[in-house]
Amino acid sequence: MGSRTAILGLNAYHGDSSACLLVDGELVAAAEEERFLRVKHWAGFPAEAVRWCLAEAGLEADDLDHVAINRDPSAHLMQKVLFALRRRPDVRAVADRLKNALCIGGAEQALAEALDVEPRAVRAHFHRIEHHRAHLASSFLVSPFEEAAIVSVDGFGDFVSTMWGYGQGSRISILDKVSFPHSLGLFYLAITQYLGFHRYGDEYKVMGLASYGEPTRVRDLQSVVRKLPGGRFELDLDCFLHASEGISMAWDGGAPVLGLSYSKELERRLGPARAPDEPITDEHRDLAASAQAVYEEILFHLLEQVSREVHFDRVCLSGGCAMNSVANGKITERTRFREVWVQPAAGDAGGAIGAALCIWNQGLGRPRTQPLQGAYLGPRFDDDDVGRELEELSPVLADAGCRLRRAVDDEELCRTVASKLADGAVVGWFQGRMEWGPRALGNRSILCDPRRADVRDVLNLKIKRRESFRPFAPSILREAVGEWFEKDGDAPFMAEVWPVRAERRSEIPAVTHVDGTGRLQTVSREDNPLFHRLISAFRDETGVPMVVNTSFNESEPIVCTPGQAIDCFLRTRMDLLVIGSHVVERVPEPAAALPVEPDRDRSTQRATVRGETA
Numbered sequence: 001m002g003s004r005t006a007i008l009g010l011n012a013y014h015g016d017s018s019a020c021l022l023v024d025g026e027l028v029a030a031a032e033e034e035r036f037l038r039v040k041h042w043a044g045f046p047a048e049a050v051r052w053c054l055a056e057a058g059l060e061a062d063d064l065d066h067v068a069i070n071r072d073p074s075a076h077l078m079q080k081v082l083f084a085l086r087r088r089p090d091v092r093a094v095a096d097r098l099k100n101a102l103c104i105g106g107a108e109q110a111l112a113e114a115l116d117v118e119p120r121a122v123r124a125h126f127h128r129i130e131h132h133r134a135h136l137a138s139s140f141l142v143s144p145f146e147e148a149a150i151v152s153v154d155g156f157g158d159f160v161s162t163m164w165g166y167g168q169g170s171r172i173s174i175l176d177k178v179s180f181p182h183s184l185g186l187f188y189l190a191i192t193q194y195l196g197f198h199r200y201g202d203e204y205k206v207m208g209l210a211s212y213g214e215p216t217r218v219r220d221l222q223s224v225v226r227k228l229p230g231g232r233f234e235l236d237l238d239c240f241l242h243a244s245e246g247i248s249m250a251w252d253g254g255a256p257v258l259g260l261s262y263s264k265e266l267e268r269r270l271g272p273a274r275a276p277d278e279p280i281t282d283e284h285r286d287l288a289a290s291a292q293a294v295y296e297e298i299l300f301h302l303l304e305q306v307s308r309e310v311h312f313d314r315v316c317l318s319g320g321c322a323m324n325s326v327a328n329g330k331i332t333e334r335t336r337f338r339e340v341w342v343q344p345a346a347g348d349a350g351g352a353i354g355a356a357l358c359i360w361n362q363g364l365g366r367p368r369t370q371p372l373q374g375a376y377l378g379p380r381f382d383d384d385d386v387g388r389e390l391e392e393l394s395p396v397l398a399d400a401g402c403r404l405r406r407a408v409d410d411e412e413l414c415r416t417v418a419s420k421l422a423d424g425a426v427v428g429w430f431q432g433r434m435e436w437g438p439r440a441l442g443n444r445s446i447l448c449d450p451r452r453a454d455v456r457d458v459l460n461l462k463i464k465r466r467e468s469f470r471p472f473a474p475s476i477l478r479e480a481v482g483e484w485f486e487k488d489g490d491a492p493f494m495a496e497v498w499p500v501r502a503e504r505r506s507e508i509p510a511v512t513h514v515d516g517t518g519r520l521q522t523v524s525r526e527d528n529p530l531f532h533r534l535i536s537a538f539r540d541e542t543g544v545p546m547v548v549n550t551s552f553n554e555s556e557p558i559v560c561t562p563g564q565a566i567d568c569f570l571r572t573r574m575d576l577l578v579i580g581s582h583v584v585e586r587v588p589e590p591a592a593a594l595p596v597e598p599d600r601d602r603s604t605q606r607a608t609v610r611g612e613t614a
């Protein structure tokens with residue numbers, strides 16, 4: 001490919017396995033493997049994502065100059081040895097880690113297999129980037145900031161849970177870290193499991209539940225994780241299993257599985273853990289609120305220290321804990337930082353970008369390119385091809401009581417959809433390139449009217465069986481943010497929760513959480529012109545410059561292809577499906593959009609119970 005430099009970034013053999021491609025420093029493609037394999041949080045080698053990245057850029061295996069993976073089993077070796085000598089961890093935990101390190105070591109072979117070539121056909125240089133360095137790079141190097149404090153907080157990666165420093169231009173400097181076995185992410189995981197949520201990535205459920213409780217157990221939890229001087233913290237290891245027995249982990253294909261992380265001692269202090277099928281009580285809600293409060297206390301303690309060490313008033317946050325949008329939304333009030341940046345895939349998937357950028361900016365010493373504009377880095381589909389696919393499916397669509405048409409232009413499309421939304425329709429909205437990261441941001445989204453108090457029931461009945469305590473999020477025109485929220489600014493990736501203005505809350509009950517907040521996406525014309533146009537049309541119709549935006553899926557990863565979107569539409573009771581300029585409408589029209597009484601109450605109850613005990 002001539003003089004252009006192609007760098008493949010990977011998050012492999014870990015949850016949210018992913019790949020990205022940098023060509024001359026420009027991020028041309030990025031996607032999580034789960035979207036292709038249709039298994040949430042898929043862990044293993046991201047073969048499908050790699051194949052797609054290369055195809056998207058029109059590259060072959062031998063066009064790759066560098067491959068960077070966001071783990072380095074040789075990092076922090078001395079600390080690992082010292083820990084092993086001191087504490088003699090369980091032999092199974094050591095075996096799990098060794099197996100994982102061997103997988104990472106075999107990435108060359110896995111890449112050749114993914115690309116269906118002989119290993120010698122891959123002439124790229126392979127690089128292993130320490131996990132938190134990749135997290136830090138993944139945030140700062142795509143941020144709009146020229147200089148900023150940088151902080152990475154997660155469970156563990158390469159034996160470290162927390163790392164901080166600063167970024168200037170294309171340089172990243174590390175100041176300090178917190179190593180195994182102390183981890184804020186592990187604290188949150190333990191409480192998540194204690195509360196009966198055992199699936200990988202369930203921490204967001206505790207965050208949602210926290211708003212319904214009172215932080216009455218803070219004192220108990222302050223003994224489980226304690227502040228130390230210098231912004232540091234430590235776990236009371238008696239309450240956890242990772243430092244003694246280890247936590248069993250499976251990362252080598254399929255959904256990641258984590259064993260239990262808390263000990264009997266935690267139950268002795270907090271009372272018996274909640275079983276997954278037990279109802280959720282006020283005690284559980286209070287514990288969730290307390291865990292969130294203690295998490296925030298320690299995070300802000302850390303960030304205050306970082307702001308003392310690094311005299312910038314901007315911070316880039318990354319690592320799994322940067323998905324805690326409730327805490328993120330309070331950073332500017334609770335610390336000296338004035339601006340926060342969190343990239344759309346702040347967790348481990350994002351490490352693929354960080355690893356690739358470490359090679360471009362540091363390894364090759366090249367300057368930074370444009371900051372990330374929007375999260376739209378995934379697969380896209382030709383509108384005429386979609387039309388042909390829908391035509392072929394027209395008998396199936398007709399059988400399902402649907403009619404198909406093509407919009408005249410964007411203006412007509414947005415006016416029509418806005419009017420249907422205002423009439424109560426639930427709309428599947430599939431446009432352009434798929435989002436990078438776990439949030440649907442207006443290209444693979446299900447949308448509805450934020451003024452409706454019954455949105456949760458309607459969405460639960462029609463599409464999602466989700467827990468009653470989980471809020472739905474608004475996508476709001478960037479220029480209207482200050483009129484509806486108590487803060488003003490950019491929050492383009494739904495990474496922060498902000499208070500809704502008290503006087504506005506009753507106008508938008510669907511997206512105002514029980515505590516008066518909303519996890520907003522600010523939508524600018526530059527980032528997503530069509531989505532901006534649609535919300536503008538909805539504002540013209542209703543006076544409300546936002547829509548409810550939830551991910552386009554039904555208990556599965558977010559849809560990637562038009563075929564998956566059509567499937568999801570037909571499986572559920574969505575009213576309208578829009579793919580590009582094509583509109584599939586279920587008839588009769590939205591008068592039937594509302595759940596039909598008398599089975600409404602019963603169904604709602606069933607959905608709620610199922611959700612809460614999932």
Ligand SMILES: [Fe+2]
Nearest residue numbers: 154157320348
């Ligand atoms: Fe991580």
